[in-house]
Amino acid sequence: MAEDRRTRRSRRALGAALIELVLERGFTALTVEDITERADVARATFYAHFRDKEDLFARVTADLLAGLSERLAPAVADSAVGFTGKPVLEMLRHAREERDLYRIVLRGEGDGKPLQMFADACARATAEEFRARAERNAVEPRIDPELLARVWVGEQLGVLRWWVEQETPSLPAEEVVRMLLDLAMRGRYWASGFEPSA
């Protein structure tokens, strides 16, 4: 008794319909009936599975996050310190496969709650990592770890959003990671070949 096939069919159809429609019209503009109609499912069936449309959206994004962390686990274990590298590359690949959903989430659809929660979680973890490094090396960091974490996360999300919004990516994932690493190590002014101005 793994799971009834009808249940799976309905759930998947509704999830897929939601993604399609959010891309077309935006989350708030949608009605439950819009979704069930696209999914070719009765409205009553929707409520048999989900409380409301935000519930459906929450589950879809939760699944995405689960898929991401599953893929990230080995990469993170590899690169020990410093996230910019294998983990980021793996995330870009994941984003390429699930581009539609990434677009939706990164646009902040659905009140932006999933996005903000993800960003905050990343920032907290990153800040902790930075603090741990400072501790380990017995250095007083000149840059506040909290701020550094926000810089890092903001940078990643900004680039990721840009990358998934392009029709056909102007840069392959590997190039993006290379540039980000370069930037992190040498700074922005150096990277673009100029001296600071003001």
Add this chain to the structure above:
Amino acid sequence: MAEDRRTRRSRRALGAALIELVLERGFTALTVEDITERADVARATFYAHFRDKEDLFARVTADLLAGLSERLAPAVADSAVGFTGKPVLEMLRHAREERDLYRIVLRGEGDGKPLQMFADACARATAEEFRARAERNAVEPRIDPELLARVWVGEQLGVLRWWVEQETPSLPAEEVVRMLLDLAMRGRYWASGFEPSA
């Protein structure tokens, strides 16, 4: 016949009520009646001024943006090249004064449209600036200007969001700007006192 005092009173009360309530319950959870009740205004009056709640929100944020660019104009003129400096400092000060609204916008409330539009506008302008610099110095940039722009904007917004969300800022605006400048010039690894890892 500058403007009827009643009109101003109603508009302001509704705008203020919206800001309060969005912070308390989030934009989508609000009804027009919630807003008019808080503003102590009849519901019919709301519709005399605004089409719906997104219209009200759009005007409130448009005013904020207008205020920002007004304050930014002289600072941008000063620092000629390179935004990270006076303009950013001025923005932080503006954010401190209008913290509630900044929180709302940066959380992506109201479908995140104002935020995304602002971010995209910044990114386009920044990318153009980077390209112009490369042109001017006749250098082939090792980092894609488009990506660099997204990095920059993502970084600014990430830090800004963190900064306005704190109850009492852990760092004064001047410190934040100093660190951002430092980061931009020397890179992240150097800044935190460590060598790159992977």
Add this chain to the structure above:
DNA sequence: GCTGTTTACATACAGAGTGTTCAATAACTT
């Protein structure tokens, strides 16, 4: 102050969407 104009108000209304319930039917599992 008076006067004509403009705004605010309370109320009512139709329409859309929500979330729930129910009995009949269809699809599934074992």
Add this chain to the structure above:
DNA sequence: AAGTTATTGAACACTCTGTATGTAAACAGC
């Protein structure tokens, strides 16, 4: 094949929306 479980369409009360009123109040200019 039998028993279980999901889907369906219909009906329901409810909330919110956006519009349209006539009336009362507040306003600007003289």
